[in-house]
Amino acid sequence: MTVINSSNSNILLIGKPNSGKSLLFNQLTGLRQKVANYPGVTVDIKRGKFNEHELIDLPGTYSLHSLSQDEAIAIEHIQNSIADNDTRVVVCVLDATRLERSLVLGLQVQALAKQHNKAVVFALNLIDEVRRFNHQIDLHAFEKELGSPIVALSAKKLDGLHEFTELLKQAAETPENYLVNNIDSDSSNELIRSRELAKRFGMNLDVVLKDQNRIDNFMLNSVFGGLAFLAIMFVLFQSIFTLATPLMDGVEVAIGALGSQITQFMGEGTATDFVQDALFGGVGSFLVFVPQIMILTLIIGLLEDSGYLARAALMCHRPLSYFGLSGRSFIPYLSGHACAIPAIMAARTIESPHKRLMTMLTIPLMSCSARLPVYALLIAVLIPSDSYWLGLFNLQGVAFFGLYFFGIVMALIVSLILNKLTKVDLDKSDMPFILELPSYRLPHWKPLFQKVLNSAHQFIKRAAPIIFMVSVIIWVLGYFPSGASLDDSWLGMLGQWIEPIFAPLGLDWRYGVAILMSFLAREVFVGSLGTLFGISDAEENLSSLADKIQADGLTLGAGVGLVLFYVVALQCVATVATLKGETGKAKIAWGIFLAYGSLAYLIAFLANQILN
Amino acid sequence: MQLWELPKNQSAIVGKVSPDIEDKLAERLAEMGFEQGQEVHCVRRSPFKGPMVISLGGTVFALEQSISELIYLDTAQS
Structure with a gap:
């Protein structure tokens, strides 16, 4: 060093x-x-x-x-x-x-x-x-x-x-x-x-x-510029998922292999289970997101260094300012669909401290990729795969889109309400939107390379300690008393004890346990629910778990409520920790955690009441 | 006349800034080139009253309505 x-x-x-x-x-x-x-x-x-x-x-x-x-x-x-x-x-x-x-x-x-x-x-x-x-x-x-x-x-x-x-x-x-x-x-x-x-x-x-204006005449044109914008954002969005998927799978396989290599020499016992499940399972489930964050940073870095990002902010400013946000809120929002942690850090570029705060507080409502497996499972439970809307759109696909859209709309509404509530003397103390439009330039690889490495480093530094702590706690609760299955573990007992909380949502204790476990990272929900329903490889075998849940009799109202709960609830300790770090106030971070939790609960409750 | 009222492809001379602008912000605007006597050119107007794009001293800026309404143009010279 x-x-x-x-x-x-x-x-x-x-x-x-x-x-x-x-x-x-x-x-x-x-x-x-x-x-x-x-x-x-x-x-x-x-x-x-x-x-x-x-x-x-x-x-x-x-x-x-x-x-x-x-x-x-x-x-x-x-x-x-x-x-x-x-x-x-x-x-x-x-x-x-x-x-x-x-x-x-x-x-x-x-x-x-x-x-x-x-x-x-x-x-x-x-x-x-x-x-x-x-x-x-x-x-x-x-x-x-x-x-x-x-x-x-x-x-x-x-x-x-x-x-x-x-x-x-x-x-x-x-x-x-x-x-x-x-x-x-x-x-x-x-x-x-x-x-x-x-x-x-x-x-x-x-x-x-002269050169700059010539390109801007195209890039900022109401028609072509708008299309170019949509095309660029589509490519960005696609690459977060398609380009990142093989890399994420690779990381998962590598961590799994490393875990079994190490535990091979340890023999059977509590220590082995701890290393296998708490260390490699828990920490591994979040390291999977590193490649995706690096790709996201790379593409946003390319856009930034080429000068396009300033144009994107310019085009988004007017629509976003209706909701009390800035044009610069757009990129953090978009990044939030991969992971809230880099997105919250990307909000640093927002000129006005107030709008920056609004953006950071609403980013967790964007459907991050950890929610994808949860959506996939619950949509498979609720909607038959061969149903079509207007005979044209696959209904499952429409539902996916609807959930993403619901998150974005919720974020805008929350931002609007927060702005109404905190209407302080904004005009005087707030920085107005003045944005330099830099010349278009070909990005150089060196600063980009640094940015990408740094994003991975920051993500791990921010999230690893808290993820490690929570995964150890959850492991201990789910593992003991020694030899017990998850049903009889402390976590299972806790789930049964708090079942009355989930009853109004139409959910039994097993869902409660899975929700508690997913505080580590939301996708853990699928694996834990699989364990509770007696399916060992639920992540790979979504449809058999979906069938089991269907046969078990999850009602439509409870199912819709549950998936909407996952859209809204801030169920991610690493995000709370990042919010605390970036706002400098633990009160704000935990306050927003409680607020989204309550809102999610309310929405799930209403869905269960109305649809049943 | 306010900067906000400057039509596309027209130039004008920057006048005073509104006294409603806080001193610190006025100072920053001056540092960015919004100073009395400087020529400003409107490069682009955005639809739906979105930010206007202007060039000033070789730099292109986008400004939203609320701030460009507080920057006045020197009508005597333009």
Whole structure:
């Protein structure tokens, strides 16, 4: 592991969003890096090695003056990092195609660094795009005006990177030679200064926008743009499931094989059962989701780095704002159909803290893939596979779609109601929807690769400890007293004891036990119900379990109620833990858990009453 | 005239921002380029009063109605 070498060896990388900062960071540090989550800072801060120094990639921002509270914490972190004794050099990354905008932050950072006697160097990134338009920048004069050295480079094409690396090495060696040396140090006129500098050294901006507008004319067109949007989202949605399925199966098989390999040498006994069922069974049931989350991150990363994500947010803003959400809520919602955990973390990009909270609280209503096996089982129980709607649509398929749709509608309704209830002084304190539409760019694989690895890492880090705890508890309850079947176990006893709770829903204790067990991950419901109905391989053999349940006499009302219960209830400890982490408030996380639980119960109760 | 009223493919000069805008937000808008005297061009209007797309100082922004109504245009110069 990398030891964070303290004493004055950090190099900071600061720049505005879309300035190619992440790619520059990757090129300077290679692929080994650590992502740190600082308390309160909702964006990731990456650390990597540059020579013997620590290179720190700070969150992208437009300014050192913060707007919202979330932003204030991130910006304060940047300011503290600049002032920090361990900081040796500050690198300001500029976007050569958007000189004025990136200089605003650049000059603010430079001024602050000057105050704290820190060395500053500028990286003029994206120079390849400027050269494409035959624009020349007089770097010598620019450097003189800035009062700090500047190197033009392209982190993508690797132009000028060697020169910059040499400069950075020297600056890190003798930072005292790289202190800010500008005559004009009036910090209040950074806006005017950046405009003057941009006018003198920047390129004609109309040319830059021409290409972008041409693509936008198509991508944002009401007809073609809408179709393109639907097509892209369809591909995204499909790949979460089709592309991920073989990988998920692979993980499942591998974990199963590893489990039996290990237990082979342990002989029979409680310890073996524990390793087999609690460790490999419980933890394995959630590791299965890792490939799906990686694919989801990859595709969203591609959309983000190419510039399309901003357009998608723009198109979704109006419809979503009816429900008190932002256009940026769309991607988290979509991701929520794979897994709520990465989706809740993706909500970090939402500009307004209030809308971000609304989005995070309603994401659990999206039908995540752990609910799929439960839906599949209950639909098979309730609807014969050969029934058609209007003679055209398979009714089971329609029911699937209906459940997804029900979840989305519930999320919008809940968001609408929460907004009505919490109508605080939004107009003044909330960040309005202002979105930069970046130039379209071909994504580079390095930052994408990092993002994908990081998503898996974050998911495991977030979910593993809590999943492990719950799987041990559930295993103990279901295993003891020793030698008992699930029916006679503590869990079975508990189920029978709480049967009166489930009786109004038309469900007996076996469903109660299966519901309790599925707090680990919802798909556990199928396996546990299988065990209780005496079918050992229920996951593979859904139809025989469905037949058993049918023969057992599950009423239509109770069945519909049960499946709707699964749409609404927040039955996932890992999601609750993530909500707690991202909102910083345990009260909110457990409050929403109770609220969705009660709502789900009410809906199931009503379904049972009305349909029977 | 408000920025929100700027039709597609038309340019104008940014004037003052509304005093209803909080100081911090006004400052951010200035940092994004919404400053008196700057030329702004409306690139696109979205259906159903969706966000408008404008270009300003070489950057393209999408702004929703509630904020673009609070940015005024300098009618004397446009």
